[in-house]
Amino acid sequence: MITSNGYVLDERPERLGRLEAVPASLRDDRDALWERIRRDGYLYLGGHLDPALVNDFRSYYFGELEPTGLVAPSGVAEGIDADGEIDRGLTRSTLFDEIVPGDQYAALTSHPTIRGWFQWFLGDDVHLHKRRIIRHTRPGENGIGTATQAHYDLVYLREGTDRVLSMWIPLGDCAVETGGLAYLEGSHHRVMAQERAGRLKMPAASITADLPGLADEYDTRWLVNDYTAGDVMVHSAHIVHASTDNVDPARRIRLSTDIRYQRISDPIDWRWQDHWSDEDGL
Structure with missing residues (x-):
């Protein structure tokens, strides 16, 4: 049973599917990748990063937070939840004072295998938005607001x-x-059409926590996958996405980061040029 914010996802084939990774034969074909992201709204790049790069940062992150009681002392490297206050x-x-503005996070998010890829893909010098977000979710957390609700990024940008991207x-x-x-499969096409029609000039907010209801409304599927260290997802600002609940029986804390790159020659949202804070109003 897959849930998000406590809602149980409909697992019928017409409502739930798997993400399609970019085949190895297309990884160096920029035109094919652009065709794919326009069609699908996302690029699933399996093994794009060295697993050691992300696992080393994972160990650093939970090592910094060990004094808070978040992780078990014997499970810092793996990020095993301490199951307590x-x-x-x-x-x-x-x-917000150490990890987010720190050198380790900057090195990860501007690593040559990330920044260099965006320069190649966008065909221009690129800008990394300074507001970069790290999320961790403890196992067993559920209910509205614990998992990322359905949204698309443009409402915040x-x-x-x-x-x-x-x-x-x-x-x-x-x-x-x-x-x-x-x-949400194909949702970027509907969102872009509504944006062009001027019907989605809404405040920055999530769409809903009710993922199964949204799949019914769009008459489409939620696409999920089991990611491994080194995988990355690149997606457009228009595709609707969300996260599932952490019900890991091994009590591993879910940790991820989301960052934004664009051509430096395009207009830049000035509000995203400070370090992320939970009080920045975005």
Whole structure:
């Protein structure tokens, strides 16, 4: 049973499917990749990063947060949940004052295998938005607001270009049961049509936590996958996506980061040029 924010996803074939990874034969074909992202709204690049790169950052992240009570002392490298109360004030200060503005996070998000890929794919010098988000979800958390609700990124990035691309990076293995990202198949086509018609000039907000209801409304499927360390997802600003609940029986904490790159020559949303904070209003 797959859930998101406590809602049970409909697992019939017409409502649930698997993401399609880019075949190895197309990985170096930029035109084919552009055709694919226009068609699907996403590029699933399996094994794009060295697994050691993301696993080393995972170990660093949970090592920094160990004093908060988040992780079991014997499970820091793996990010095993301590299953107890945490010091929320210390968690917040460690995350926003140390990890987010820190050198380790900057090195990961601007790594040549990431920045260089965007330069190649976009055919221009690129800009990485300074507002980069790290999320961790403890196993057993459920109910509205615990998993990422259905949304598309453009509603949060309206002051710049709509040609910004997001990269979602699972920081460690991330199966569906650990709270991986899910995409609403083909939703970017409907969203772009509604944007062109001027019907979606809404405030920055999620669409809904009710993923099965949204799949019925769009008459389409949620696409999921079991991600492994080194996989990345690149997606357009228009495709609707969300995450599943973390019900990992091994009590692994789900950890991921999402970052945004664009051509430096396109308009840049000025509100995204400061470090991420839970009080930045975005």
